Amino acid sequence: MTDVAASVTTAVSGTPVVLRAHGYEAAIASVGASLRSLTHEGRDLVVPFDADEVRPYFRGATLAPWPNRVVDGVHRFGGGEHRLALTEPNRGHALHGLLGWADWDVVDGDDASVTLSATVPAQDGYPWWVEVTTTYSLGAHGLTQTVRATNRSETPAPWGTGPHPYLVAGPAPLDAWTFALPADTVLEVTPDRLAPVGVASVTVDAERFDFRAPREIGEVEIDHAFTDLTRDADGQATVTLTDPSGTGVAMTWDAGCAWVQIHTADRPEGPDHPAHRAGLAVEPMTCAPDAFNDDAYDFATGVVALAPGESHEVGWTISAR
Numbered sequence: 001m002t003d004v005a006a007s008v009t010t011a012v013s014g015t016p017v018v019l020r021a022h023g024y025e026a027a028i029a030s031v032g033a034s035l036r037s038l039t040h041e042g043r044d045l046v047v048p049f050d051a052d053e054v055r056p057y058f059r060g061a062t063l064a065p066w067p068n069r070v071v072d073g074v075h076r077f078g079g080g081e082h083r084l085a086l087t088e089p090n091r092g093h094a095l096h097g098l099l100g101w102a103d104w105d106v107v108d109g110d111d112a113s114v115t116l117s118a119t120v121p122a123q124d125g126y127p128w129w130v131e132v133t134t135t136y137s138l139g140a141h142g143l144t145q146t147v148r149a150t151n152r153s154e155t156p157a158p159w160g161t162g163p164h165p166y167l168v169a170g171p172a173p174l175d176a177w178t179f180a181l182p183a184d185t186v187l188e189v190t191p192d193r194l195a196p197v198g199v200a201s202v203t204v205d206a207e208r209f210d211f212r213a214p215r216e217i218g219e220v221e222i223d224h225a226f227t228d229l230t231r232d233a234d235g236q237a238t239v240t241l242t243d244p245s246g247t248g249v250a251m252t253w254d255a256g257c258a259w260v261q262i263h264t265a266d267r268p269e270g271p272d273h274p275a276h277r278a279g280l281a282v283e284p285m286t287c288a289p290d291a292f293n294d295d296a297y298d299f300a301t302g303v304v305a306l307a308p309g310e311s312h313e314v315g316w317t318i319s320a321r
Contacts, residue, residue, distance in 0.1 A: 098123075149161065151310055165282065186205075
């Protein structure tokens with residue numbers, strides 16, 4: 001007979017894993033393959049949460065098989081209509097994929113890296129089997145996460161992924177952090193439901209959206225996706241945050257993520273809520289919000305049509321500055 005008490009995890013957030021190397025320490029939680037905390041020389045680089053705490057919202061989660069939203073939970077990939085559960089009920093959308101609350105298996109690791117795996121089973125709204133593995137590894141340049149998906153179905157599957165960390169530059173309030181975002185284009189959305197409307201130059205509302213020249217965030221509220229990213233000679237795009245004290249954090253990713261969601265973590269409860277503007281969500285994404293409805297838009301959403309047996313891999317790095 002199975003010892004039920006022995007089989008229950010002692011951590012609310014799932015199997016705990018701690019990585020240490022090069023002055024960094026990363027804590028990973030198996031629920032959602034989530035980045036629970038990341039420090040460098042003891043300084044927080046992301047907004048953390050406790051091991052024995054239900055993860056707040058999607059803080060640090062791995063988002064798959066789509067990041068962001070499927071509007072109304074309805075998509076028409078491959079010629080058929082599919083209806084997903086509405087997991088963002090206040091706005092009526094399917095939010096952040098199907099693995100955010102799954103308990104991923106820890107399959108490999110050492111002092112500086114860990115690999116977790118999970119499977120998206122065929123289900124209502126997403127009738128495809130997709131195997132997903134993610135690896136977190138610490139190096140001299142910070143924490144790198146890679147996500148690899150393989151389609152085990154007999155027909156092409158829509159696919160997208162991304163992380164959900166809330167970056168922390170230093171001890172000052174978010175409003176005082178200097179932000180650099182090398183994006184020329186913003187996705188305009190409806191104010192109430194954040195449903196995509198179309199793309200525009202970041203100059204359409206420069207105070208909120210144009211951070212191509214680094215400047216203080218100030219009091220603006222942002223919850224938007226950006227694209228047309230300026231990249232270096234190696235194809236890398238980098239977002240940086242700097243505290244007035246001189247500390248900072250950066251996030252870098254390659255061309256596999258053509259989009260990035262930025263959110264100033266504004267809570268409707270305002271400053272009385274402990275998570276209100278506690279960090280800046282920087283979410284590199286392989287595709288735009290509502291990308292599963294690619295045919296509905298006149299811009300490239302970046303949705304991946306993952307062929308049977310095909311794999312797709314992408315990654316990003318968070319580093320101290």
